[in-house]
Amino acid sequence: MLADDSTLLREGLARLLADEGHTVTASVGDARELLAAVAADPPDAAVIDVRMPPTHTDEGLRAALEIRAKWPGTSVLVLSQYVERRYATELLTTATEGVGYLLKDRV
Template sequence: MKVVIAEDSAVLRDGLELLLTTRGHTVAATVSTGDSLQSAVATHTPDIAVVDVRMPPTFTDEGIRAALDVRRAHPSVGLLVFSQHVETRYAAELLAGGTQGVGYLLKDRVADTKDFLAACEQIASGGTVLDPEVVTQILGASRRATNLAALTTREREVLALMAEGRTNTAIARTLFIGDGSVEKHISNIFAKLGLPPSESDHRRVLAVLRYLS
């Protein structure tokens, strides 16, 4: 199995290389940036690329965005996103292009090197390996997006003003509607976001958090 590793941590990068080579696999290149990943894959055409999510220069999502570019340019190359973070938007996009030869594992949840190696081999041969926590977060993000999509334009406007900390009276004044209309819109928002009355939860805060996420 020929592998390209994209990881900004030198210690982890060298550790993965040592692990793979001692088990008889070939590490064709190790890189520390998303741009270098694309170049390395184009040069070596590996069986699999192991990619971290957060890489230089901003350490946000460069790695997984580079993985998506690799997927589009080299669909036969297996991809294992190996990170401490779940980027639900890009993970869903990666899986939407087909699950063959794709994996997403969380570093903290891989307890055995044998499991990691088995995952690499499975992905390189066209299989799919997903951490259950990744699946849970992707599905949760999908449900939240679906719920927000169900809001009308006016309900979205009301929710946006709620997120700014406006009171019902201030929202009514801004949108030139009555206080009763604002209350009705907020009630509809709670219903569509699946936020029933509760003594332990503040629905207004939960709705705003849902909107901001």
């Protein structure tokens, strides 16, 4: 499952994953859509942008934390444009198995 407000990045990742044999069950542009998609069909993993609409602050991170709490079997990989220790720390202070945080420039 993919969640990023940048259509180009989201669809590019979907294509790369599909080309490698993975199934992308949903590709959404905001955290609200992500949580609805996960509730409808919990994925094995979700790739989530930290900053998404409407405020472009931490909606994706908050969604990732909620996913980890409600669906602990779902792995999350959070992508960020900026080094944000606060975000990484918050995500990684709970159970760290199946959790990742990467800078988009490093992907």
